Amino acid sequence: MIREQRLEDLNESRYQRLEDLNELREQRQVEEKTANRSNEFQRQLTTERYRDELLVAYINDMATLLEKSNGSLTADELTATVARAKTLTILRQLDTQRNIQIVRFLYEAKQLTGIHKNSSLDLSTAELRDIDFRYTAINTKKLNNLSLTGIFLSNATF
Numbered sequence: 001m002i003r004e005q006r007l008e009d010l011n012e013s014r015y016q017r018l019e020d021l022n023e024l025r026e027q028r029q030v031e032e033k034t035a036n037r038s039n040e041f042q043r044q045l046t047t048e049r050y051r052d053e054l055l056v057a058y059i060n061d062m063a064t065l066l067e068k069s070n071g072s073l074t075a076d077e078l079t080a081t082v083a084r085a086k087t088l089t090i091l092r093q094l095d096t097q098r099n100i101q102i103v104r105f106l107y108e109a110k111q112l113t114g115i116h117k118n119s120s121l122d123l124s125t126a127e128l129r130d131i132d133f134r135y136t137a138i139n140t141k142k143l144n145n146l147s148l149t150g151i152f153l154s155n156a157t158f
Helices: 002-068 077-093 096-108
Strands: 127-129 152-154
Touching: 002 077, 002 096, 077 096, 077 127, 096 127
Parallel strands: 127 152
Antiparallel strands: none
């Protein structure tokens, strides 16, 4: 009888240990998932901050170029080349929403219209994907005379 009780106690102990181990394993899995979600969120946040910094730096650089070239990025060949290279590079690095901000900035600075005293900034070979130019994307500002000559548009909405 004592032996049976002892075996029963041992079995209960083993069973309890197994339950405890399973509970710990499940808890670790939950903690890992939580940590992974947190890490992914931090990565996304870092990426968003980086893209915002790129956008601000680009706009500041272009504003400086515009000031130095009396409001035209195409007034001379060097300025046009620098503006084109910077713009094509930034369009590849940024997401759709920020690319819309780039286009809006260039448009409002009269660099993407054919009616400015100089020609429109050459953005040929640029690729703009999933761009929505409808009024909600551009804050109800109409884009009259917008020149996107030579730009590859994929899934664009006007």
